[in-house]
Amino acid sequence: MxxxxxxxxxxxxxxxxxxxxxxxxxxxxxxxxxxxxxxxxxxxxxxxLHHLKYMQYTGLKDKNGKEIYEGHVLETRHMEVGRTFIGRVTFSYGRFAVVYPGCYRQDMGESVWDCTVMGTEIIGNIYENADQFPHLLEGRDEA
Structure with a gap:
């Protein structure tokens, strides 16, 4: 659990x-x-404090052992595609996923998501680093 x-x-x-x-x-x-x-x-x-934006822990850690929360920005190296993707962690439809803008959405189910093998690393979050990742902010409060 x-x-x-x-x-x-x-x-x-x-x-x-x-x-x-x-x-x-x-x-x-x-x-x-x-x-x-x-x-x-x-x-x-x-x-x-009514104005806070809450984020839940996914239960997963990145390749460096850091806990991954909603709102984190992840950089993932997909070996079979040979490309690096940057996306944000969301919670919708009862599950956590990484949304890669203009590309796709990948569910983070523990059985298919191995952050250490995929080389996934936290590189920021959509609140503290909003100016660095403007393309990831669309719909951040709805997701």
Whole structure:
């Protein structure tokens, strides 16, 4: 069974939060989704962070052992095609996939997706590196 992990992008502070690893933000799973609350000593009331963009861990790691999340930008060397492709990780239709713009979509089912054999590497994400990958941003909030 894969580990269920989340991270969240704060587009106000330009910061990535990792659920369970933060000192100033608490995440909780509610009946309607994830709720993040900023906890700081400077404020009288804690603030709910409604603006965060949540991303789930795929359960897979890249060739360097880094955890792959939704929103990551991957570079994959396909040996049989002899080409390198750059795409972004999405979650739709109940599964994770890598979308290669103008090319194709590849499901990331564990039985067919071996990141170490394919030479897949995380080269950024669609939030922190948006200016480097503008062609990958189309529909990023819907996927």
């Amino acid at each position: 894969r580990e269920i992990l989340f991270r969240a992008w704060d587009d106000v502070k330009d910061r990535m939060y990792h659920a369970g690893e933060e000192d100033d933000v608490v995440f909780e799973l509610t009946g309607v989704g994830i709720k993040a609350t900023a906890i700081t000593e400077e404020e009288e009331e804690f603030q709910t």
